[in-house]
Amino acid sequence: MSGKLPTGTTGSTDEFVKGLWRDNPVFVQVLGMCPVLAVSNTARNALAMGLATLFVLLMSNIVISSLRRFIPKQVRIATYILVIATFVTVVDYVIQAISLELHKALGAFISLIVVNCLILGRAEAFASKNNVMRSILDGLGMGVGFTFALLCLGAVREILGAGELFGIELFHENFQDWVVMILPSGGFFTLAGWLLVFNWAKQRKEPSKAERAAAAATSAKLEVLR
Amino acid sequence: MNGVQVAAPPNVWQMYRSMVGVGLLCGLLIVTVFLTTRPVIERNKAEALQRAIFQVLPEARSSATFRLDGEGFAPLEGKAEPGELIYAGYAEDGRLVGLAIEAQGMGYQDVIGILYGYSFEKDAVVGIRVLESKETPGLGDKIETDEEFLKNFERLDVSLTDESEIANPIVFVKHGQKTEPWQVDGITGATISSKAIAGILNRSTAYWVPKIRRGLDDFRRTG
Numbered sequence: 001m002s003g004k005l006p007t008g009t010t011g012s013t014d015e016f017v018k019g020l021w022r023d024n025p026v027f028v029q030v031l032g033m034c035p036v037l038a039v040s041n042t043a044r045n046a047l048a049m050g051l052a053t054l055f056v057l058l059m060s061n062i063v064i065s066s067l068r069r070f071i072p073k074q075v076r077i078a079t080y081i082l083v084i085a086t087f088v089t090v091v092d093y094v095i096q097a098i099s100l101e102l103h104k105a106l107g108a109f110i111s112l113i114v115v116n117c118l119i120l121g122r123a124e125a126f127a128s129k130n131n132v133m134r135s136i137l138d139g140l141g142m143g144v145g146f147t148f149a150l151l152c153l154g155a156v157r158e159i160l161g162a163g164e165l166f167g168i169e170l171f172h173e174n175f176q177d178w179v180v181m182i183l184p185s186g187g188f189f190t191l192a193g194w195l196l197v198f199n200w201a202k203q204r205k206e207p208s209k210a211e212r213a214a215a216a217a218t219s220a221k222l223e224v225l226r
Numbered sequence: 227m228n229g230v231q232v233a234a235p236p237n238v239w240q241m242y243r244s245m246v247g248v249g250l251l252c253g254l255l256i257v258t259v260f261l262t263t264r265p266v267i268e269r270n271k272a273e274a275l276q277r278a279i280f281q282v283l284p285e286a287r288s289s290a291t292f293r294l295d296g297e298g299f300a301p302l303e304g305k306a307e308p309g310e311l312i313y314a315g316y317a318e319d320g321r322l323v324g325l326a327i328e329a330q331g332m333g334y335q336d337v338i339g340i341l342y343g344y345s346f347e348k349d350a351v352v353g354i355r356v357l358e359s360k361e362t363p364g365l366g367d368k369i370e371t372d373e374e375f376l377k378n379f380e381r382l383d384v385s386l387t388d389e390s391e392i393a394n395p396i397v398f399v400k401h402g403q404k405t406e407p408w409q410v411d412g413i414t415g416a417t418i419s420s421k422a423i424a425g426i427l428n429r430s431t432a433y434w435v436p437k438i439r440r441g442l443d444d445f446r447r448t449g
Binding site: 041042067070071072074075078079082083085086089090093094096097099100104107161162177179182183 | 237240241243244245247248249252255256259260263266267270271274358360362363364365
């Protein structure tokens with residue numbers, strides 16, 4: 001993060017884009033696993049949880065980065081938690097107003113957004129050191145990346161576990177639901193699968209580096225043998 | 227740590243200012259959102275209840291709320307009052323179809339709240355709807371979706387012996403062993419949750435059915 005240009009258009013776009021793929025909060029940073037595993041049993045729940053987190057992350061980034069000069073170092077974490085908890089409460093009421101069904105499905109996990117380490121992590125690592133504009137971009141990027149990751153998990157689990165996607169029946173009725181995928185253990189299986197895919201893609205992208213290292217090692221060995 | 231570097235003494239006033247200031251702002255924001263969303267949330271809840279009433283009493287076209295008042299039932303008008311409430315459903319011609327009753331009990335994960343319909347004509351439970359449950363997705367939540375299980379409640383016998391007791395209390399049986407109209411056929415893989423539903427109905431009907439049988443005339447719509 002330190003090697004980047006502090007300002008300029010390329011830098012700003014990067015603040016947004018980095019959360020989507022390269023620093024994806026779930027697949028690369030592996031943050032906020034509690035809601036990721038618990039609420040990704042259907043695509044709809046995953047999307048709702050992702051959007052709720054996106055909102056809280058964005059708002060807390062805005063507030064914290066605009067107040068960053070007023071908050072003394074000693075009480076910063078307490079203040080961040082206060083701000084985050086406020087927006088979580090707001091989200092809780094808003095979701096209740098939008099749909100009671102959805103609120104029922106997300107249950108206790110809305111209040112648990114407060115302790116999602118992704119949000120506190122971005123507040124501490126980014127928003128408290130950068131200006132509002134960049135914090136907005138960072139919050140948006142990380143939030144969208146988080147939502148995307150949750151959707152990846154939720155879609156796989158719902159398709160395999162219930163034969164549906166967003167509640168729409170996909171298969172013939174003879175399809176045998178793979179119930180374990182909806183249960184908590186299915187969350188771990190799916191997450192492991194996606195992490196595998198991500199790491200594989202990452203390694204394929206930079207084969208030269210690994211190959212170069214391997215080549216260097218072999219040549220060094222040969223040197224020794226000679 | 228060892229006094230090598232002396233940190234600047236924390237400015238207490240600054241800390242107070244930031245904590246109290248941010249706390250005040252946050253409090254204001256929460257109160258504002260609470261007040262603006264409250265009417266919508268209350269309307270949503272009322273609508274959900276209304277829908278559930280018409281689901282457990284399919285023939286009903288309108289409903290009214292009653293409160294247990296000593297031995298009889300008194301109609302409730304306007305805002306909700308504390309007390310034990312019960313909902314009566316009426317057909318288009320004003321005929322009393324049945325009653326919808328709320329009941330709660332412990333499930334596998336947390337309290338399950340249900341609404342069930344009672345029909346005077348059939349002397350039976352004629353439908354249930356889960357209002358609140360946190361049962362395990364994929365297993366315990368079958369109590370809301372399993373068609374075979376829900377068939378139990380199309381006509382679950384709760385007839386009385388002598389106006390004071392239920393002749394055959396509702397009992398739970400394992401899947402496929404239902405022989406009598408007062409038995410609840412369980413779900414394999416959701417035994418505890420389906421047993422909980424049977425238990426909730428058992429307790430609630432034992433309490434309510436004798437009372438509402440006695441107070442039948444209170445629910446009839448005059449005219």
